[in-house]
Amino acid sequence: MKKALWVVCVLALGRVYAVESKGDSSVQWLPGGIGIHAGITGVGGHLAWKLPTKARLVLRLGGTYLGYKKTLELDLGDSSIVELRPDFVIGLVQTSLKWHPFRRGAFFVTGGVGYTWRPDIRLEMTAKTLLELGGIQMKPEEFGTIQLGVRWSPIVGYAGFGFGRSIPRRRFGMGVEMGCYYLGSPKVDMEFEGFLETTTLAEQTPLIERNMRGYRFLPNLQLVFTYSLFKKPLRP
Amino acid sequence: MKRVLLLLGMWLGMVSACKNPIDGLEIRFKKPYPVALDVQYYTAAGDSVPASTQVILTGPDANRLITTVNTKKIKVSSDGALFLSIDSLGLRPTPENPLRFTVVVKSPGFVDAILPVEMKSDVQRSVVLIMQPSGTNSRVRVSQMNAGGQGALDKDWNIETPTPILSGQSTAKALIVKGAQLKDVKGAAVDGTLTARFQSVDIAKPYETFLINPITNQTITKPLLPGGTAVAANQQLTQIAGAFLLQLHNEQYQLVKTLSQPIQVRFSVSPQLYNPQERRVVQAGDAIPLYSFDAATEQWQTETAGKVQKSANGGLEYIAELSHLSLWVAGFTKQKCDTGPSFKIKSSLPITNLQYQCEVINEATGARLQVFKSTVNNGEIIKVNGLESDQFVRLRITDVLGTAVVNSQLVNGCSGEVQEIDVSSFKKQIQKCPNGPSFRIRSPLPNSDYRYNFTVINAETNVTLQSFQTTANNNEVVRLSGLDSDQRVRLRITDIVSSAVVTSEPVDACASNAELGIEINNFKVPPQRCAASPVFRISSTLPNSDRRYSFEVIDADTKGRIQFFQTTANNGDLIRLGGFYENTGKIQLRVFDIVSSAQVLTGAVEACSNVTLALVLENFKTPPPKCSVPLGFRVKSNLPNSGTTYQVQVINALTNGVMQSFATTINNGQIINVNGLYSDETVRLKIMDNLSGAVALSAAVGACNTTVQEIDVTSFKKPVLKCPSPLTFSVRSNLPISERTYNGEVIKVSNNAVLQTFTTTLNNGNQIRINGLDAEQNVRLKIYDNQSTAIANSASTDACATGTQVIDVTSFRAPPDIKPGQVLITLQFPCKELDRTKLPTLELYGRFRETGTLQWRNLPNLAYEEGKSSFSILTDLLVVGKTYDFQAGPAPGYYSFSENAYKLEKADWIIKIKTDEYCK
Secondary structure (H helix, E strand, C coil), rough: CCCHHHHHHHHHHHHHHHHHCCCCCCCCCCCCCEEEEECCCEEEEEEEEECCCCCCEEEEEEEEEEEEEEEEEECCCCCCCCEEEEEEEEEEEEEEEECCCCCCCEEEEEEEEEEEECCCCEEEEEECCEEECCCCECHHHCCEEEEEEEECEEEEEEEEEEEECCCCCCEEEEEEEEEEEEECCCEEEEECCCCHHECHHHHHHHHHHHHHCCCCCEEHHHHHEECCCCCCCCCC | HHHHHHHHCCCCCCCCCCCCCCCCCCCCECCCCCCCEEEEEECCCCCCCCCCCEEEECCCCCCCCCCCCCCCCCCCCCCEEEEEEEECCCCCCCCCCEEEEEEEEEEECCCCEEEEEECCCCCCCCEEECCCCCCCCCEEEEEEEEEEECCCCCCEEEEEEEEECCCCCCCCEEEEECCCCEEECCCECCCCCEEEEEEEECCCCCCCCCCCCCCCCCCECCCEECCCCCECCCCEEEEEEEEEEEECCCCCECCCEEEEEEEEEEEEEECCCEEEEEEEEEECCEEEEEEEEEECCCEEEEEEEEEEEEECCEEEEEEEEEEEEEEEEEEEEEEECCCCEEEEECCCCCCCCCCCEEEEEEECCEEEEEEEEECCCCCCCCCCCCCCCCEEEEEEECCCCCCCCEEEECCCCCCEEEEECCCCCCCCCCCCCCCEEEEEEECCCCCCCCCEEEEECCCCCCCCEEEEEEEECCCEEEEECEEEEEEEEEEEEECCCCCCCCEECCCECCCCEEEEEEEEECCCCCCECCCCEEEEECCCCCCCCCCCCEEEEEEECCCCCEEEEEEEECCHHHHEECCCCCCCEEEEEEEEEECCCEECCCCEEEEECEEEEEEEEEEEEEEEEEECCCCCEEECCCCCCCCEEEEEEEEECCCEEEEEEEECCCCCCCCEECCEECCEEEEEEEECCCCCCCCCCCCCEECCCCCCCCEEECCCCCCCCCCCCCEEEEEEEECCCCCCCCEEHHHHCCCEEEEEEEEEECCCEEEEEEECEECCCCEEEEEEEECCCCCCECCCCEEECCCCCCCCEECCCCCCCCCCCCEEEEEEEECCEEEEHHCCCCEEEEEEECCCCCCCCCCCCCECCCCCEEEEECCCCCCCCCCEEEEEEEECCCEEEEEEEEEECCCCCECCCCCCEHHH
């Protein structure tokens, strides 16, 4: 998968270089703009190249990161405390092609591909105190450890639309982008040590995976701030 | 813009088309596998469990081992428990195809506990294992040596226990010679780096090795005979030479079982060690029996005995050659006799049910081996069992009526011979005579009601046996009874007048048919009642009155009181005295005034004299007259009129003494009349309210006051009107007849207040009587089922209803029958019936221990019964009144739920589950 990603990136850059080399090859392979973005999938940055085509195409290469890892305590009442350790990371590098269908408008549609090195979310759960369950007690060691994880494909597809130019006509620009990552069908990982070992929960992993077939998409909504690296940027 | 909205809608639709991941998810408990082996781990002190344990399973069949829920996550719980099951992928263990594996538990600071297991059946095995501390002070020698590819040792291997084999003796030394080939239980070579575990064992201590000492009460249980499979009788160790454990394994914990050349073990032997077979201390050349215990099969084996020989230092040492590795014990034993001696009683005594103390005396030590009671009638045979092979005994019988003791001849404990024992020297039994002899009185004296002193004496010892008083008129018969048999008695009568004494002829105490004559010719005539007595005529100047005066008759000489009485003393009244005997002597009569301190004493007069004397009441005062009209008190009350009576007292206002006491109603305006008062008295009326404790007291008033007084009882509480008869309910039930009690309540209908709580049985037709209910209210009866959540409510009824009401408990569930000594544990859900399809399991596994102890014991499974709203078990393992820790869970080893320090208050323990998630 990593190789495939590199091929995509190299081909894209090669395309930039090949087209631009007809003119001033010493500077044209450099990106026309840079940008930072923040949204529900995290924060990140990207570089943008205008492709010398009539179709107003822009190539973007960038990355996004969002991480959450913290120990939480959940009080179930009666001094019964369960410790939750969610481990959630969105770490993504992606390249995308952006098309502005209207010469004067900032509306665009975009599509691309990305790679994530942690295509999963994890949750570990343990009991911190004696659990009082309706008058019956459960010791922490009997509750044991519950490890839940949902794993997707590390190669993700992306499609979206929005408003704004990656290489603004003036120095600075901003835009908004909505889209969706295609993650593939999730795989569920469950590991128990303790009470849940005695249940048939693990045998029902396929059912959970079936229920989670719809969880193949990761929505994206982000604000984008861009900066043009040239005083008179080329029209897209 | 429309395009944008359309795209936005598509986006939202796409991301919200997700399903709940746990839709359709049903979590149930796995059906657990049967437990093959459960191990409880303790530390060497036996009072705690090891922490941070690691479990390693090895051996040819280790891959067949799983947890009870079919996982491989095998671990020791925080309670030190390990549960193993056998998977269903292969053959079940049989004697022909046993499953062999080794359970190793490692814990920092402890010697590895290595338990070989050989399972020949599916029967669960329970083992307690002890983690022995490692280190320099350890009792366990851990030593290492390399073995070649064929399991052969490169050189001699000498191992020595860290501690003496016995206190005051040497350590034990083992030698495995170079070239000895080491093999496991299946005959495979054990090679690589070998580790030896060698230690001496004190068999009196339970926590000496990795397993609980298999010797209890010094007994080796059913050892196999040498070289065979036949089982010998239990052997009890009497003299111990030494015990030790030797275990060898390689890095893979492959245990050595056999060796191509025997291991030589030697240790010193005390020169005082007694050889019971030779009846002397041991000496060189003696053989000392040797036994081995295989932890894998839990089987004792009788081994070739080791020898005692002279050691290099001149002492004695024991040398044994071991063909395999086990726990070893060397020592002399004894065994219980299958048949003991019998003793035939020879006796000349009559047959009785008397129980005589019998003792079986060990001739060598004088100890009483057995003490029991038995009849000893002629010809009876007393069998003595439970003796041991090395015992020579006598039977000793002690007379229960005397001090005689007889001893049998000496006999071996295992001899089946019958010996005679003669108890003819014992005393004959003394019994109570049902009837005794009779004595007919011969007397020349006139009949009299005078009572003479009679004594019954033992004819030989003159000891007084009985003493009584009765008349002794001519031809009267005195019959004796209650005497002990086996004695002769005499009857003795004493004359009070002449001090003469007559004594009968001796006669058997039980001779009920005998009638002896006894003459009292020497007796004087006894005192006779006076034919007449003095009469006193009252001479008084006082007006007649019904007042009663106190009279006293005294002895004229001693002034002691003879009689006392009260009567009126109006002028002319005759006071007739009586009840005197002719020997009473002179008397005087005294009378006391009731108004003043004056008294009159007559002169002395013979008690039997027929005279009439005047008794002049000099200085007596006229007693006040009785009031002509009653003293009236009008009740002032704000209580409603009722028939309730109150306790009333007439109090002397001066002395506060109670003059009269009676009960009456106290309705407002009612007049309470007090009669019988005298004009000199000042009184108060006192009325007491028992309900509130209030007391009403009138003002002091002259007894003859004609004005009606007032008595204020407005401080009294309104009387609660109780139902005159109990409210009765008849039980309509289809429960089996039992003594099981149910909780019930009497509910006030108007506010649902609980008026009374009670427990009752609910057998069909039983009547429940509710006493003490207040009138003027409606009530209903409420009874709770203790097998379900059903509640029976009666119809509302007047609390004082006289008919029999009905309480219908046909909806109650029939309870299991709890016998004495049993405890019923019930997990009760809050519904009438559980939904079987919702239940995550139909069986729960539990265990318990007494709080403060470590040893867990399994409970029978808590099982769901179709149609019930509970899981329950009936067990006789628990004792009401004790305090326990409990654990329960869906599988053995997974005791997720616990309850600690629970005091079992009653045999019917109901645990109420709060969730109705599993209810229909």
